[in-house]
Amino acid sequence: MARARTSSGKVRLTEVAKLAGVSPITASRFFRNPEALSPAKRERVENAARQLGYVPDLAARALASRRTEVVGVLIPSFTNNVFSDVLRGIYDGSGESRYSIQLVNTDYSILQEEKLLRLFKAQRPAGLVVTGINQTAESRAILESMNCPIVQIMELGPDPIDMMVGFSHNAAAFAVISHLIGLNFKRIGFLGARMDPRVQRRLEGYTDAMKRAALYDPRLIITTPVPTSVTMGGTLFADLLMKAPDLDAVFCVNDDLALGTLFECQRRRIQVPEDIAIVGFNDLEYVASAVPPLSSVRTNRYDMGRIAITMLMDAIEGRPPAAPVIDLGFELMIRRSSAARRV
Amino acid sequence: MARARTSSGKVRLTEVAKLAGVSPITASRFFRNPEALSPAKRERVENAARQLGYVPDLAARALASRRTEVVGVLIPSFTNNVFSDVLRGIYDGSGESRYSIQLVNTDYSILQEEKLLRLFKAQRPAGLVVTGINQTAESRAILESMNCPIVQIMELGPDPIDMMVGFSHNAAAFAVISHLIGLNFKRIGFLGARMDPRVQRRLEGYTDAMKRAALYDPRLIITTPVPTSVTMGGTLFADLLMKAPDLDAVFCVNDDLALGTLFECQRRRIQVPEDIAIVGFNDLEYVASAVPPLSSVRTNRYDMGRIAITMLMDAIEGRPPAAPVIDLGFELMIRRSSAARRV
DNA sequence: CAATGCGGTGGTAGCGCTGTCAATAATCAT
DNA sequence: ATGATTATTGACAGCGCTACCACCGCATTG
Numbered sequence: 001m002a003r004a005r006t007s008s009g010k011v012r013l014t015e016v017a018k019l020a021g022v023s024p025i026t027a028s029r030f031f032r033n034p035e036a037l038s039p040a041k042r043e044r045v046e047n048a049a050r051q052l053g054y055v056p057d058l059a060a061r062a063l064a065s066r067r068t069e070v071v072g073v074l075i076p077s078f079t080n081n082v083f084s085d086v087l088r089g090i091y092d093g094s095g096e097s098r099y100s101i102q103l104v105n106t107d108y109s110i111l112q113e114e115k116l117l118r119l120f121k122a123q124r125p126a127g128l129v130v131t132g133i134n135q136t137a138e139s140r141a142i143l144e145s146m147n148c149p150i151v152q153i154m155e156l157g158p159d160p161i162d163m164m165v166g167f168s169h170n171a172a173a174f175a176v177i178s179h180l181i182g183l184n185f186k187r188i189g190f191l192g193a194r195m196d197p198r199v200q201r202r203l204e205g206y207t208d209a210m211k212r213a214a215l216y217d218p219r220l221i222i223t224t225p226v227p228t229s230v231t232m233g234g235t236l237f238a239d240l241l242m243k244a245p246d247l248d249a250v251f252c253v254n255d256d257l258a259l260g261t262l263f264e265c266q267r268r269r270i271q272v273p274e275d276i277a278i279v280g281f282n283d284l285e286y287v288a289s290a291v292p293p294l295s296s297v298r299t300n301r302y303d304m305g306r307i308a309i310t311m312l313m314d315a316i317e318g319r320p321p322a323a324p325v326i327d328l329g330f331e332l333m334i335r336r337s338s339a340a341r342r343v
Numbered sequence: 344m345a346r347a348r349t350s351s352g353k354v355r356l357t358e359v360a361k362l363a364g365v366s367p368i369t370a371s372r373f374f375r376n377p378e379a380l381s382p383a384k385r386e387r388v389e390n391a392a393r394q395l396g397y398v399p400d401l402a403a404r405a406l407a408s409r410r411t412e413v414v415g416v417l418i419p420s421f422t423n424n425v426f427s428d429v430l431r432g433i434y435d436g437s438g439e440s441r442y443s444i445q446l447v448n449t450d451y452s453i454l455q456e457e458k459l460l461r462l463f464k465a466q467r468p469a470g471l472v473v474t475g476i477n478q479t480a481e482s483r484a485i486l487e488s489m490n491c492p493i494v495q496i497m498e499l500g501p502d503p504i505d506m507m508v509g510f511s512h513n514a515a516a517f518a519v520i521s522h523l524i525g526l527n528f529k530r531i532g533f534l535g536a537r538m539d540p541r542v543q544r545r546l547e548g549y550t551d552a553m554k555r556a557a558l559y560d561p562r563l564i565i566t567t568p569v570p571t572s573v574t575m576g577g578t579l580f581a582d583l584l585m586k587a588p589d590l591d592a593v594f595c596v597n598d599d600l601a602l603g604t605l606f607e608c609q610r611r612r613i614q615v616p617e618d619i620a621i622v623g624f625n626d627l628e629y630v631a632s633a634v635p636p637l638s639s640v641r642t643n644r645y646d647m648g649r650i651a652i653t654m655l656m657d658a659i660e661g662r663p664p665a666a667p668v669i670d671l672g673f674e675l676m677i678r679r680s681s682a683a684r685r686v
Numbered sequence: 687c688a689a690t691g692c693g694g695t696g697g698t699a700g701c702g703c704t705g706t707c708a709a710t711a712a713t714c715a716t
Numbered sequence: 717a718t719g720a721t722t723a724t725t726g727a728c729a730g731c732g733c734t735a736c737c738a739c740c741g742c743a744t745t746g
Binding site for chain 2: 055056057058059060062063068078079081084085087088091100101102103104105118119121122123229230231233234256259260263266267285286288289290291
């Protein structure tokens with residue numbers, strides 16, 4: 001009942017083993033843990049595999065071993081270029097490894113996230129990267145019942161499911177506002193779009209800082225659930241100016257809004273930063289070459305992805321990280337748009 | 344030798360079949376081709392599956408059926424927001440289907456692409472989406488030997504591997520330059536970064552149009568292999584001004600370069616479009632709200648992704664498209680940055 | 687009325703690989 | 717030298733599902 005090589009010319013492990021003169025199981029071990037073989041057999045299997053152009057069948061491996069080498073990554077959006085940096089880090093970090101990335105998009109919906117987690121669970125991923133800390137109770141239960149390492153990215157929270165890599169959005173916003181207050185700005189507006197949990201926390205940081213300086217005024221806050229865009233930045237800024245004509249600075253929850261605000265200022269011949277200071281968030285590449293260069297908050301998105309996937313792969317392979325929660329911090333990038341000292 | 348339900352509590356097809364009172368094979372058919380079942384059994388299997396929360400094991404399915412429901416997508420870069428739109432289309436289009444997307448990044452390297460294709464081949468994907476038409480001969484051979492539908496996206500060419508969805512970059516650039524020439528611009532510069540095949544074709548379109556109008560001058564062309572960025576736009580534009588001080592218009596191969604050029608003009612107090620007209624490419628969201636609004640070329644990137652994946656899934660399921668090659672065209676978005684008529 | 691077709695169903699036999707555990711060979715401590 | 721330990725290897729039995737083919741009963745046909 002010996003099976004012949006399939007018509008497709010697909011090379012199976014058995015063929016490799018036969019050519020190498022070892023049992024299939026030994027050949028199998030070569031691909032999973034070469035050190036377990038004696039040097040002589042190791043070399044023979046290696047040669048046989050190369051000679052036949054053998055590539056393991058991942059489906060068979062997954063079925064037999066009851067686990068996959070797939071890492072699931074859940075992010076809220078492909079459009080937001082914040083995530084493209086994170087993704088780049090993830091793909092770079094996993095590039096040469098045995099793991100493959102299965103990317104899915106939750107579209108900023110925690111219910112969609114829950115649904116996707118359920119799907120993932122059935123496929124027994126080797127590990128999981130999820131965005132943020134605002135999962136539904138049900139999602140959390142699924143995650144905890146999943147027998148694999150998990151990294152939460154983008155932000156930090158008190159109760160990690162497993163590992164975490166991020167930074168405090170609250171603290172970052174607080175730092176921005178403290179900076180502006182230190183320059184004697186008083187009427188500091190807040191512009192927010194697509195108020196996802198992280199943006200909410202930036203708003204909290206803003207509110208804390210403003211209240212602490214007794215500068216808080218709800219009329220200074222404009223938000224919209226609509227997705228963010230440069231155009232939206234101009235629109236929101238125009239709204240804000242109407243509600244608070246004595247505005248002297250604006251903190252935008254992302255650089256797109258900040259750029260839109262800058263353009264709106266240019267249209268209205270408002271001097272930046274003399275009339276109004278602007279600070280963005282994320283420190284996208286373009287803000288440094290705007291006129292004037294825009295202040296922003298640098299976040300280490302690429303590193304976040306890279307570190308997350310590295311920690312995850314290490315944990316999968318039984319090397320848990322020294323610290324399960326990593327704060328990558330942020331850096332205030334003060335540029336001309338917020339550099340003028342008020343007197 | 345009846346196996347009990349696995350300790351993990353995983354529900355198998357057998358359990359569903361037992362509860363529904365049918366054979367496993369009938370239950371299996373329900374998930375692949377429900378129409379083949381009699382209405383009564385169909386309903387019983389459906390209820391049983393729901394009741395048990397059954398989710399099929401894709402690894403077992405792939406192994407048994409000798410094919411997967413994975414669609415491989417090869418794109419050159421995650422950073423370039425052009426691709427994030429395409430990806431959004433692909434993920435949206437495949438969202439509710441049975442197919443899952445396996446995304447990989449070639450990093451603009453056709454050798455990397457070849458390597459990835461080899462890997463894909465071993466996993467027998469259901470279909471493949473590849474970027475562009477400049478594969479290596481070896482890649483092309485692999486693609487043709489792969490027994491699955493393939494869509495090439497982003498551009499069009501004379502010799503499709505299977506299907507194609509894109510537009511002519513050459514024609515788009517030609518149209519831009521013709522537009523500028525029609526407005527009596529004569530010293531039209533070309534700014535290009537990361538000269539990938541599609542950018543090369545835009546340069547060809549530029550060159551054709553300039554030569555046809557007897558305006559071609561190599562000093563008007565500045566390119567760099569370095570990745571594109573807004574900052575790079577400013578740098579290249581500064582170079583161009585040095586080489587061609589009598590410049591009256593600039594065609595940038597993407598909107599980032601155009602924005603960088605605009606910022607550089609603002610810094611140098613060059614009036615746009617009175618002194619120099621600017622046209623970008625891709626029509627990213629922000630160009631319309633720049634000051635002045637930037638002309639650009641709208642390309643249907645989201646639709647490109649969506650149509651590509653739809654065609655692909657149809658082809659996988661035996662419904663080949665009416666036309667294997669789809670030209671999505673482009674649209675010149677003329678805005679103030681290139682609207683001044685020269686006299 | 688037997689022959690034919692067909693929708694619906696089930697049994698058998700794997701898909702290609704690995705977990706488990708036993709068997710053997712090589713090395714070590716006593 | 718002997719038993720005990722460790723490194724290396726192999727046999728067996730599936731992982732959960734589907735391809736393939738056989739079968740059943742009913743309707744249609746000459």
